[in-house]
Amino acid sequence: MFVSYKWLSEYVNLGGMPAKELAEKITRSGIEVEGIEVLGEGVKGVVIGHVLEKEKHLNADKLNVCQVDIGEEEPVQIICGAPNVDKDQKVAVAKVGAVLPGNFKIKKAKLRGEASNGMICSLQELGIESKLVAKEYAEGIFVFPNDVTPGEDALAQLNLDDEVLELGLTPNRSDALSMLGVAYEVAAILDTDVKLPNIEFEEAGERAEDWIKVSIEAKEDNPIYIARVVKNVKIGPSPLWMQTRLIAEGIRPHNNVVDITNYVLLEYGQPLHAFDYDRLGTKEIVVRRAQDGETFVTLDDTERTLSSEHLLITNGKEGVALAGVMGGANSEVVEDTTNVLIESAYFDGQRVRQASKDHGLRSEASARFEKGVDPNRLQAAADRAAELMAKYAGGEVLAGSVIAGDIDLEPKVVTLTLEKLNRVLGMELQKEEVEDIFRRLQFGVKTDNDQFIVTVPTRRGDITIPEDLVEEVARLYGYDNLPTTVPEGATYPGGLTDYQKKRRAVRRFLEGAGLNQAITYTLTSEKKAKEYALETRDLIKLAMPMSEERAYLRLSILPQLLEAISYNNARQIDSLGLYEVGSVFLKEAGEQLPREEEHLAGALTGVWEENQWQGEKKAVDFFVAKGILEGLFAKLGLAERISFERAQADGMHPGRTAAVVLDGERIGLVGQVHPQKAKELDVKETYVFEVKLGPVFAAKTEGVTYEPIPRFPSITRDIALVVNADVQAGALQQIIREAGGSLLKEVHVFDVYEGEHVEAGKKSIAFSLKYFDPNKTLTDEEVVKVHDHVLEALRDQAGAELRS
Structure with a gap:
């Protein structure tokens, strides 16, 4: 809710209190003021000018030479290119030396040989958003519709010397969705009175009930409906003060009748609608539920297909308004409207919200009906609108109101x-x-x-x-x-659980490794929800999704991380490492709610390391992604219990994908995104990993132990094994570790060869083995005995032969 300080001061005596101080008091009383906008901030030197003469520029078809009275001794000459500038207009003029929004300073200039001493301004040039400018002034300069004096401050006339408070309202405070509601709040804070509008107008001899009849068929949705009739109105611009107040509240002016309904909505919080009485087609208003499939054209000239869930205002034959949301094109107030029917009604908030949501029509009126309006203001709002139409549209208010239905107006005790x-x-x-x-x-x-x-x-x-x-x-x-008190009773120091400590360690390690944390949507589309899932489960669809793109709970984090990679690649950020610790949602048989499981996922692309002064550049590859996981598991004390096995997965490269295995249980995957999938996402070569954190954090680990620096030397043996091409290095390494026993301390691969010197269908894998005894120096005989046992195990279990 936007609140004009100057407008508010008409209802409450603010005592000259600065807007900032008032905002502080309102915030401390429970309604947060999210910001204060100073209208016209930084603008100076803008006055009212009177265009005395206008002539075509001799050297430019689209420019005019204007002589303008700005309240000084002599008129000034201003060159203006606006198509609507004309003689005898009162306009806003930025004098030489003036400052406009954006710190734009006005200087003397020459345009095509003619001197220009200032600028005739449009509203946009004075800082008003284009979408809030009335259509007649959307292109060109602003012309004051009222009688103003040259030389006066133009900002004051345009209400640009005001300040606007933005209130952040919680759903329960719908009473503050009106100027009067805010006035009651501020009056309570300042302990003063509220000055309500004094509604006075003369009624014509004719009665409204002779012009219109109202009946309600859907009484639960619309318990009460009030109609007033104003005849012989003259459609034109609303007063400037009203237009500027609407603009300050974020509403675009249209014409006097429509502006009055919007003004009363802001003042009383009661939505109104003005019908062109003569275009209704009948002398009857009937409020009913729409029929399934019934069509209706709204004010935006869009045909809407309605359902029985929508409330419709009709003329007894066809719809003329979608209740509480938007009026119909067939009864719109237009330039030649002469008679107006004012609608002031109480509509059920749920019914209005249903129509608003179904048709994507969110309006100031629907927002207020959804949160609830004051039924005691229905009549006052209708009377206020009638008064203003009589005053500013020259209308005659017919006697009385036509009221259908009733509503409990008794206050709660x-x-x-x-x-x-x-x-x-x-x-x-x-x-x-x-x-x-x-x-x-x-x-x-x-x-x-x-x-x-x-x-x-x-x-x-x-x-x-x-x-x-x-x-x-x-x-x-x-x-x-309110007094502050110290809690009584026993106190216990806070701390992290073991799970939380490990999760924090994961984040610190990955960020230390150079990855950035991402937080992505847990909601996704049906297609993406199935991708990269570590477990195959039925999908879980939301009952009321925001959109089809966010309709399902995810089974994997990777699709969202790949979206982030694609988004950044499209913006020329080619080297990127992202990780996320987040939840996936698994459907359980017989359970209504899914099981939430925490996963770790990462995605890397582009250059991993670059040293420009050395001309060195290393791109991300499979071993970078695998190495990050190995380092992480080492940090968690699980390095010896983790292994990587060749794997196949949809959306992953068939030869560069591995399963992550903990104590024989598959807990994740790591590898390259399939090139075809990368092409679909428009990303470069990308590597990903995803791991279940539950089993990782639940795994029992030994405490950290320290050993003294070895006093005795180690012995290293290198072996090159010839094996079948499909034998995995990890399987050989596991055999070596088990056969090497306690003396074998380290084993790692240092070469893989396939080529003309190795038999077809075979490959050579070279390992380096380190033997060590912390208590003595090993003899050759002891090492040979263990080493022979290793070779024998390799030969028996994997068919490996030493390469000659």
Whole structure:
């Protein structure tokens, strides 16, 4: 909700309090002021000018030479290219030396040989958004419609000397969706009165009930409907002060009748709609549910297909408005409208929200109906609109209102005891203090001993139980004034669980390795939800998804990380390493809700390491991704229990993908994204990994042990083995470790060869083995005995032969 400081001051005496101070008080009372916009900030030197003469520029077809009176001794000459500039207009002029938004300074200039001493301004040039400028001034300069004096401050006339407070309202505070609602709030804070608009107008001899009949078929959706009729209106621009207030609130002016309905909506919080009475087609309004498949053309000239879930205002034959959302093109107020029907009604919020959501039509009116309007303002809002139409559109208000249905207008009565109030707040407030707070809120209150019987105005529909009253007292008393107390009883130091410590260690390690943390959507499309899943499960669809692209819970994090890689690649960020620790959602048989499982995923692409001064550049490859995981598992104390096995997976390169195995259980995968998939995503060569964190963090690890620096030398033996081409190096390494026993401390691959010197269908893999005994120097005989046992195991279990 945007609140104009100057407009608010018409209802509440602000005592000249700065807007910043007022915002602080409102925030401390429970409604957050998210920001203050100073309209016209930084703009100076803009005055009202009177165009005395206008002639075509001799050397430019699209320029005009204007003589403009700006309240000084002599008129000034200004060159203007606006198509709508003309003689006798009152316009906004930025004088020489003026400053416009963006710190744009006006200087003397020569345009095609003619001197120009200033600039005739459009509203956009004065800092008003184009979407808020009335259509007649969307192209060209602004012309003042009212009588103004040359030389006066143009910003004051345009309300650009105002400040606008932006309120961040919670859903329960729908009462503050109007200027009067905010006025009641501010009056309570400042302990002052609210000055309500004084509605006065003369009624014509004719009665409204002779012009229109109203009937309601859907009484639950529309308990009450009020109609007023104003005849002989003259459509034209609304007063400038009204236009500028609407602009400050983010609403574009249209014409006097439409602007008045919008103005009253902002003032009272009650949405209104103005129908062209003569275009209704009948003298009847019927409110009913739409029929399935019924069509209706709204004000935006879009044909809407309705359902029985939508509430429709009709003329008894066809729809003329989608209740609470948007009017119809067939009854729109246009330039030749002379008679107007004003609608002021109470529509069910859920019904309005359904139509608004189904048709993607979000409006100021629908937002207020959804959150709830004050039924006691229906008549006042209709009367206020009628008064303004009589005053600013020259209309005649027909006598009386046509009212169909009824609604409970009685305020709620809520009781609260002083004992409960003080117990909940931890205070010792006196009865008189509490009564005073309810008085400031303009709640009726009676006291029976220590019990407060509070009559809550209908404008505060959020207050229904005693706890609501406790909150009202607390916020008006001042949260800062509530006493602070130290908790009693035993205290325990906080700390992280073992799971949390390991999760934090994972994040620190990966960030230390050069990856950046990403946080992606857990919601995705049906296609992406199935990709890269470590477990095959049925998909879980949301009951009310935001869109089809966010309709399913994910089974893997990788599709979202690849989206992020693709997004960055498209913006020329080619080298990237991302990781995410997040949840996937697994459907369990017989369970309504899915099981949430935490995974670690990463994606790497481009250059991994580059030393330009050495001309060295290393691209990401499979071993970089695998090495990151190996380092991580070593950090977690699981290096000896993790292995990598060749694997196949959809969307992954068939020869560069491995399964991550912990104690024989497959817990993840690592490898290259399939080139075809990379092409679809428009990414370069990319490597990914995803691991289940549950089994990793649950694995028991030995405590850290320290050994003294070896005093005795080690012995290294290198072996080159010839094996079948499909034998994996990891399998050979495992055999070597088991056969080497306690003396074998290290084993690693240092060469792989396939070629003309090796038999077809075979390959050579070379390993380096290190033997060591911490208690003595090993003899050749001891090493040979263990080494022969290793070779024998390799020959028996893998068919490996020493390469000659």
